Amino acid sequence: MTDSKPTQPASGTTASLEPETTESSSQDDNTSSTPEASGKVPSTDSRKQAANASQQADPRTRVDAPLPSDVDYESPLLRSLVHLFSILGRPVTLEQLKSGLPEHGVPSHTSACLRAASQAGMHAKVTRRNSLSEISTLTLPCIILLKNKGAGVLTSLTDTHAEVIFPEMGNTPISVLRDKLNEEYAGYVIFGQINGRLDKRASELKLLKTKRWFWDTILYFFPIYKHVGLASIIINLLALASPLFFMNVYDRVVPNNAVDTLWVLAAGIGIALVFDFILRNLRSYFCDVAGKNADVILASRLMQHIMALRLDDKPDSTGTMANNLREFESLREFFSSTTLLAIIDLPFLFIFLALIHFIGGPMVFIPAIAVPLVIIVGLLLQYPFQRAIEAGYKEGAQKHALLIEIINGIETVKTSMAEGHMQQLWEKVVGMSAKSSNHAKRLANFSMTFTMFAAQAVSVFIIVVGVYRISEGELTMGGLIACNILAGRAMAPLSQIAGMLSRMQQSRMALKSLDLIMQLPTEAQDEYTGISYEKLEASITFDSLAFKYPNAERFALEDIHLKIREGERVGIIGRMGSGKSTFGKLCVGLYRPTEGAVKLGGVDIRQMDIADLRSRTGYVSQDNYLFYGSVRDNIAIGNPQADENAILRAAAIAGVTDFVQSHPAGFGMQVGERGMALSGGQRQSIALARALLTDPDIIILDEPSSNMDNGSEHAFKKKLSHIVTGKTLLLITHRLSMLDVVDRLIVMDNGRVVADGPKAAVLEALKNDQIKKAPTRAA
Ligand SMILES: Nc1ncnc2c1ncn2[C@@H]1O[C@H](COP(=O)(O)OP(=O)(O)OP(=O)(O)O)[C@@H](O)[C@H]1O
CATH class of the missing domain: 3.90.70.10 (Cysteine proteinases)
Structure with a gap:
């Protein structure tokens, strides 16, 4: 074996920040040995072990560990x-x-x-x-x-x-x-x-492909449904046993007192019933298995697609989208329920009718007329039912959207005393939705009761006509009972189908709306070249850039020509709505430029894999969104297996350590839903730590200290100026005090750059009112 000594992490590049006495409760695994120096195939995590070995001496000095970007933790x-x-x-x-x-x-x-x-x-x-x-x-x-x-x-x-x-x-x-x-x-x-x-020429097939996301998955489980179908066939054949049993008992056993025959028949029907019982259970078990597996796959595909959706095309209303996803339940239930089996049972209707004809002759006309009648009525109801379901669906989506908006903004609703207004909106939409859902329910109910009525009427007619035929000597007592049972069997799938048709309309609607979501484009770039850029200069270039938000009338950014060189620390200031935050969002590929390009290290970011791009940039947005869980979970949300030292380091820089160390749970402290259990400043610190976790080369901070007090901001500034050494920093801020960490200043106005230069010169120009305002944005 040739030399296989693993690369040692660069020990020289350490953060010289002093740790705030915080210790992580968890210990790294595999830290007791270092990799063999040579002559062996390198063992797993050898680099990780090497990286961690130096930190084991004193856990309190973990923030002096190699920088996360210098250690290879990958499998x-x-x-x-x-x-x-x-x-x-x-x-x-x-x-x-x-x-x-x-x-x-x-x-x-x-x-x-x-x-x-x-x-x-x-x-x-x-x-x-x-x-x-x-x-x-x-x-x-x-x-x-x-x-x-x-x-x-x-x-x-x-x-x-x-x-x-x-x-x-x-x-x-x-x-x-x-x-x-x-x-x-x-x-x-x-x-x-x-x-x-397939290349772009095949794009017309795309629609077809997206529509198949559902059917392909269902078809994948077709082998299981084959078993279900087979069980259904046998169950239907076994269903012939009981009418034949009754017929023979009444016609042969009772008149002849043939007790021995009775026991033989009873044993036969007993075996048939046991089989029927087993097969019915097996059938519903197979249905459950297929439904559950399809459910897991479909739900996972849906979520994957939703998370990859491009923000430019994402539906505006979160509540409506959540409602569409909720409707997935009805789709799943429809396909996993045994109701669907009524379709398999339907062809057996002809066997039952044939048997009625064999036993009762013309009596077969009674169910033979009722069956198509029920089907016709069911089909006639489909159109109004479909319309009611569609209306109910839209109103349900609006109801859900409003509900989510009210719950999310409950503090504002209270403090702006908007309860009355919201209540009015709510009652209006609930009223509308109740009306259409009632209409749909009424139609579904009518279809069901009509089928039941038809089934009972068939039974009565059979008895009445049967009695006449018995008196004419055309039918036996047992034959009448058998015909009655068989007619009941023939009508049974119809009532199930009536229920199924109404659920089918709901599922069809759900599938339609999910199809629409699945057709939305994802962040997988069309222009992606597939080249993996190992090393890229940490510079950002805005090349003749213009950007308009989806459905917006005016450009948020226009005519931007800028280059931010590697290692530069740039501040972006400007009035409200001047386009500062939009800069940051374009840099991390949340939106695509309408015109021009954003380049990272000279490469148009559309040519880069989106995950690659985001792993090179640490971005903190203005809205610090935290998820239910602990402080640690939230810092490491992008990489739950992150090294504890990296978490501690990021937490120390962002000031998280300062507030968690006084809490009994430490990094296990719960942040509540959306981080509600924390203050705005604490949320901001966690969001910062999250962005710094991977030690990215480019750091984009949008108002990182807007919620911090002066002391915390001062401490943060000190740490930040240290860690951004050699990195590219884009700092968007309204707070002039934060500008201490930048060297270059860009002033934005009305979506344009109105000043750009060394900080001191730009601030001087601002002081002397020498910076002109930009013209109003074009529509
Ligand atoms: N999601 C969006 N959809 C449509 N328009 C948007 C969206 N986000 C921002 N805008 C518009 O784009 C323009 C620039 O917004 P941006 O958030 O970049 O401004 P900003 O300079 O960061 O403002 P602030 O200092 O208030 O944060 C504004 O006119 C705003 O109305």
Whole structure:
């Protein structure tokens, strides 16, 4: 084996901030040993161990640990996957692979990596191969799993040697002795194949493709529904047993007192009933399994799509969108319920009718007329029902939107004494929604009761006509009972179908609205070149940029030509609504420029993978949104497996440590929903720590200290100016005191840059009123 010493983290680049005596309750794992120096295939997390080893001496000095950006915490398996993608001709970045994975951060499990591969367009599967000799050279390259959670890409294999890319050791294959590799080999291989990709010319098929998100998943579970169908067929055939039993008992057993025959028949029907019982249970079990599995997949696909939606195209109302998603429940329930089985039961109606004809002759006309009558009435009701459901759906969405708005803004509702107004709006929308939902209910109810009425009428007619036929000697007593039971069976699926049709309309509506969401474009860039930019200069260029928000009448930014060089600290100031925050949002790709381009290190950000872009930038928006959970969870929300030292470091800089250390739960302190249990300043600190966690090269802060007191702001400024050394800082602020940390100042007005230059010169010009206002924005 060649030299495989892992790269040691740069010990020189440490944050010299003094820790605020905070200790993390959790300890890092795998920290007791350092990686072997040479002659071995590198073991898992060797770099992580090396990075952590230096910190173990004194946990209180953890913020002096290597900077998060200098330590490689990624799983070798995921890194190997990146190499495999690259060799197979579709380069992807690590961030691209990880983005959206539930285990974001350290998706070390094979299943998570396979999911990542599939999302990025590779069909990969894990295969058992006991030794390297079982791997055909024709199947190379492939990922081999090594002992201790290691992995590498096997690129070539000869009788004596193997060439492997060990992710810890760079991008080139390293020649190792085959026997040595066999010792480390864990017995599993991942073979991957890149899926074909349609180009833009096939975009007209896109609509079709998005519509299939639902049906493809349902079809995937078709094999289970096949079992359900088979069980239904047998159940329907067994249903013939009881009328035949009754007929034989009344016609043969009773007149002849044939007790022996009775017992034989009873035993037969008993067996049929037991089978019927078992099959019915199995059928509903299979339905549940298929429904549950489809539910998990569909719900996960929906959420994945929603999180990837481009903000430019996202529906305006959160409440309406939430309502659409809620309707997914009705869709799921429709497909997992046994009601759907009524469709399978329907063709058996003809068998029942045939049997009635066989036993009762013309008596078959009674159900044969009732059945189409019920179906026609049901179908006639569909159109008004559909309209009522559509109206109810829209009103329900509006109701939900208003409800969410009121609950979110409850403090404002109270303090502005808007309760009366809100109550009025609420009652209006509730009234409307109740009206259409009542109409839909009435129609559904009518359809159900009509079917029940028809079924009972059929039974009465059969008895009446049957009695005449008995008196004419055309029918036996047993035949009459059998015909009555069979007619009941024939009518049974109809009442289920009546219920099903009403639910089907609801599900159709739900599917329609979910389809609309699934057709919305996602952040996956059309222009993305697939090139992974390992090292990019941390500069930002705005090239003839103009930007208009979706549905806005005027440009928020116009005619912007700017370059922010690597390592520059730039402040952006300006009046309210002058476009400062929009700058930040465009830099992190939340919106796309309407005209011109935003470039990072000279590369148009539309050509970069969105996850890659965001991993290079630390962004704190004006609205600090926290999620229910602990302070730690919120800091590490983008990477729950983040290293404790990195969390402590980010928390210390952002001032989180200052307030959590006096709390008994420390970093476990609960922030409440939307961070309601914290003050505005505390929320801001956590949002800051979140952005600084990965030690990004570009830091964009939008009003980072607007909620801080003077003391906290002063402390934050001191720490910030230290950590941004060598990094690019874009500081959007109204507070002149924050400008101490910047060297260059940009003044915005009406969406244009009206001054740009060294801080002192711009401030002087401002003082002397030498900066002109921009003309009013164009529509
Ligand atoms: N989501 C949005 N949809 C439509 N228009 C928007 C949206 N966000 C901002 N705008 C408009 O864009 C313009 C610039 O807004 P921006 O938030 O960038 O201003 P700002 O300078 O950061 O203001 P402030 O100092 O008040 O935060 C404003 O006229 C605003 O009305």
